[in-house]
Amino acid sequence: MHLRLIVPAEQSAAVLSALDRDFRVTNVVLMAGAAVRPSGDLVLCDAAREAVTDVLAGLRQAGLLVDGGVTLSAIEAAPSANAHAAEEAAPGSPEDAVVWDAVLDQADTQVGGSWSYYAFLTIAVILASIAVVTDSAVLVVGAMVVGPEFGVVTALALGIALRRPRLSRRALALLVKGFLLAIGIALACALAARAVGWVHPSSVSADRPLTGFIWRPDRWSAVVAVIAGCAGVLSQTAGRSNALVGVFISVTTVPAAGDLALSMSVWDSRQIMGSLTQLLLNLAGMTLAGIITLIVQRRLWRRTAAVAATG
Template sequence: MHLRLIVPSDRSTRVLNALVDDARVTSIVLLPGAAHRPAGDVLECDVTREATSDVLSWLKIQGLYDEGSVAVTEVGATPSRNARAAEEAAPGAPDDAVIWDAVVDQAYNETSGSWVYYTFLTLATMIASVAVVTDSSILVVGAMVVGPEFGVVAALAVGLALRRHGLSIRAVVLLLKGFLLAIAVTALAALLARAVGWVDTAAVTAARPLTGFIWRPDRWSAVVAVLAGCAGVLSQTAGRANALVGVFISVTTVPAAGDLALSMALWAPGQIGGAAAQLGINLAGMTIAGVVTLILQRLIWRAYLARRHPPSANPAQFGQEDGCSNRSA
């Protein structure tokens, strides 16, 4: 991971020496007086993923989060001997390390409630409603992929696992507002479609061999939601975003919302309860699985670090704790 730091001048030497003395840090560059907002020295370095939370936690103690600046980006490739030596000095595997500050920061970003989030969720729900009318499994998959709700569910899991109540409340409120808006807009669109003769109640209540599972949840709905929640959180904490596509097309949140909107608008009471249950089961299953996954990751990593400390030249500088910023809602 690449760190770009703005360090107050009175702490620049201390931070520089600490980074130089740590075998898990390499490619260290200092530009004295180069920063203007905030003012200070610019310091850049590459840190192994396993040590990043450790280093960030120490930098927070030094006041860089409040009086300086910290930016973290992922390095695509480091084909150098120095980088390999730094990696060998760090314990564990990169995928096993969680950069908690990045996880928390991403969670707050996911709960910002942008108009783009509401738009994508509404569009996905409307696509799902068309899938119900046409009994199209392809459109169901499309709606799942377009839906942006998993990021907010993951943020809720982070808030619960790390006991950040403000973050948890933001995530719950955004989920409620997002799905209420998406269902309301989709229901209005369904009423308009009925008014012009495009759909009727029979389109919802007819036999749907390809999409009938949406409003008929069973034990496997909960199993898939739990498995998808575990996979989704792991993909985010391990930096494997490519796995999220599989998570999107595994859960039935958006399709259930689309079915629920249609059932209420065209009045198919026999499906309202089932669609609502499917939506609730998926959201609850993913959240619970995400919380458990995050807690286990913290416990496993702490246990590993307790057995093996990295060979740092100055181990007192960086404590072996998983850092996590004090950002509040």
């Protein structure tokens, strides 16, 4: 990974010395006096992914995360011999290393509660409601992909696993507010559709071979939620966001919310309870799986680092 550091001038010598002594760091560059705000020297370096957490810990102890600046970015390729040497000096595999500072920073962004989060979640829930009316599996998948809730679920799991109560509270509040708003707007749309004759009680109670599973949670719903939660957290901590698409179309959170809104518009109590149970089951399963995955990751990596230090 590439690190761009803004270092107060009086600390540059110590920071450069620490980076130079670490064989997992390479391509160290100093541009004295280049930084304007905050003022200081600009230091650039590349570090093996496995070493980034240690490097950041040292920078934090030096106060650089408060008095200076740190920016991380992934490197797509580094074919030079010095980069390979830095990677070989680092213990473990880069795919197993988690840059916790980057993961936490991303989680803080996810729980910001932007208008786009509410908009995408609302659109996804409305799409899911239409999928129920039309019994369309294609629309169900579309709603799953549009839904942005998994990042917030990951943030909730991260806050609990790393004992960050503020992060957990913000994530939980955003999940509750987001789904309440999305279900409320979808319910209003469903009531309007019912008023003009587009939706009837039979639209919900009729046999739906392609979407009936949404309001019928079973043991497999819990299994899928747990597996998807593990896969989703691993994809985010390992920087493999392409795997998230598979997670999105595996869990039934957004479809359950859409079914809940539609069932409430015709007041089908059986489907209301079924879809609500499905929604809560998926959220709980993903969160629990995320917590366990994160705890296991931390322990495995600490063991790897300890073995490397003694070896």
